[in-house]
Amino acid sequence: MSATTYPPPTDDRTPAASEVFAGALRRAPPTNxxxxxxxxxxxxxxxxxxxxxxxxxxxxxxxxxxxxxxxxxxxxxxxxxxxxxxxxxxxxxxxxxxxxxxxxxxxxxxxxxxxxxxxxxxxxxxxxxxxxxxxxxxxxxxxxxxxxxGATPDLDGAQQIEASEQALFNLATEKGQESGFVTFGMALTGAIDVAEKAFQRTGDVVGLTTGLRDFDKRTGGLHPSDLLILAGRPAMGKTALATKIAFSGAQALMREAEENGGEPTGSVAIFSLEMSAEQLATRILSEQARVSGERIRRGEIEQREFDRFVRVARELQRLPMHIDDTPAISLSAMRTRCRRLKRTKGLSLIVVDYLQLMRPAVGTRPDSRVLEISMITQGLKAIAKELEVPVLALSQLSRQVESREDKRPMLSDLRESGSIEQDADAVMFVYRDEYYLQQRMPKDSAYDSADAHAVAMEEWQRKMDLVHNKAELILEKQRHGPTGTVQLYFEGEFTRFADLDTFHDV
The missing domain is CATH 1.10.860.10 (DNAb Helicase; Chain A)
Known part of the structure; x- marks a missing residue:
């Protein structure tokens, strides 16, 4: 008995699907x-x-x-x-x-x-x-x-998303319909609005507070569209200071929401390219609970300290603060995430730790590291202007600081690019003389007698007492106000910065 041959199965949907696809191909581009x-x-x-x-x-x-x-x-x-x-x-x-x-x-x-x-x-x-x-x-x-x-096999799926977002962003910003002149009257109206907010607020802060009284007096807080660079050598406390500023900003947003009886209208975004989100949260908890972060990591804390640690964590979890610890994040990815956060939760401050670990937009291939850093700083300034929020970016300093007698940083010490100085609205350096003085402690072998060593130790201790728990925030450039040095209090055990009181009322 021969096998019966059946015709191939037909799918009634196939012609319709083909027609739809062909129709899509035949559609003419939008014209008028x-x-x-x-x-x-x-x-x-x-x-x-x-x-x-x-x-x-x-x-x-x-x-x-x-x-x-x-x-x-x-x-x-x-x-x-x-x-x-x-x-x-x-x-x-x-x-x-x-x-x-x-x-x-x-x-x-x-x-x-x-x-x-x-x-x-x-x-x-x-x-x-x-x-x-x-x-x-x-x-x-x-x-x-x-x-x-697979037209571009060198880009994986995530990079293709970034490239697509970058293309859309370029179209959105370069289409030319949102730029142009504004009348002087409109500019004056905006200036009056800023002055009115400053007049109605108590104190010296019109922007977002940094939690540092003397610094806010010089700057008026953190202002929308500003790019601020915080730089320093390793171990100076850049991340600790930036975390303090971010935390204080989030606290201010929460306080304002509670006074108005609602939810915060803004939030703080931290891009931590060096530390994980858990490490950053531990640092903030250590500062607020006044429990040493080093002891927390080793598990050398008592029950009452752990209870305080947990209690403070519960109090802080409502703060409008978001941490992204993506390593080597690209400029386009950062921009997209900030735009999404602003649309969904509101955005009042962006902190980047630190800009030398970032990558420029996907698809760009700078000829040199200097050009790459220039593209990143220009991109951060563009994000600040587009989203109308302050951007605080941390930066490393070159090693030439260590070769000088006075190790206080200067603008020329900014690493790998002079465009950092040019693009920034404010540049500030964190410096702790105590760190360098500790390294110069007199050694027995350097002196001929015990008496000479004792005299040197006494002088060294006197200098250490003068700089103990002190830090300097050097405001080297400020486009909208005066420069100068702000004295800060630094508590190394908790990596905590605060205002420095030089006198006390009795």
Missing amino acids: IPAEQALLGALLTNNKAYDRISDFLMPEHFADPVHGRIYEAIARRIERQQVADPVTLRAEFEHTGVLEPVGGPAYLAKLIVAMVGIINAGDYGRVIHDAWIRRQLVDIGESVVNNAF
Whole structure:
């Protein structure tokens, strides 16, 4: 008995799916040719219409390349203070052949007929610009699909996400429709609003407080759109000071929310590229519970200290503070996460520890380390301006500090790039003389007699007493105010910074 042969199974859904896919491929990119013709006709009729669209519309925004060439010629003549109409443009296009696909120079007269009204030129321009943006989105989407199918094998999935986010961010920031002049009256209104907030607040702080009284007096707190650099040599306490500032900012946001009877409207984002989130949380808990972090790690704490540790942790868990400990995070990934946090929880401060561990945007390949750091600092400043929040970035210092007698840092000590100094609104250095003085403790072998060694030890101890538990926050650059040195109290056991009281009321 021969086997029965059956026809291959058919799927009724297949034709429909194929038609849908083919239809998607046949869809034309977003364009509006009538709007392009109407705008060009308005410009040829009255050159003053150019002022309504010149700040955001470019030749490449036109879907029809011929229209882009005509617009470019019109713009060139108008910006030279020359008349742009069918008569003056005819000579320019008559022998180039640019207008041959649309009927030659006579097409310029047809554009005037296509004009609906000069007053609508701004609206036509925005329609054309919007269509261009949507065409760019289509191109980005096509690149995303192609990359996912392996067009760029050197990028893994996570890097492709970052590259896509970077492309979207570039489109969002470079489209040109949000920039331009503001009237002086509008600028004055903004300045008055800032002054009013300062007037209504008690104390000297108009921005977000740092928790350091004397520093806030000099700066007025942390202000939106500012990029602040906190630099120092290893063991000076950069991370501890930055953590103190972030914690104080989160506390201030929580206090304000409790006074208003609601939830915090902002939050603090910490990008810890060097320490894990758990290590950073332990450091904050150690400072607030006044339990040594070193003893916590070794488990050498008593029951009452552990109970205090847990109690403080419960009090702090409501603080609007978020930690991202992704190592070597890229600029584009940081930007995306900050934008998402601002949209969902609000954002009032960004802390980066530290910028030399960051990577520039995915897809960029700087020629040198100096250029790479420049791209990172410029990107951080762009994030500060776009999200309207202060960004506090930690930075390392070069080793040349150690070769000087006076080891207080200077702007020239900023490591790997002078652009850090240029891009920052404020640059400050943390310095502890106690750290260097400890290393210069007199040794027996360096002296001929015990008496000489005793005298040297006495002098060394006197100097140590003068600098014990003291730190300097050197405000070397401040774009909006005075510079100078702020004296701080530093408690090494708990890595804790605080205000330094030089006198006490009796």
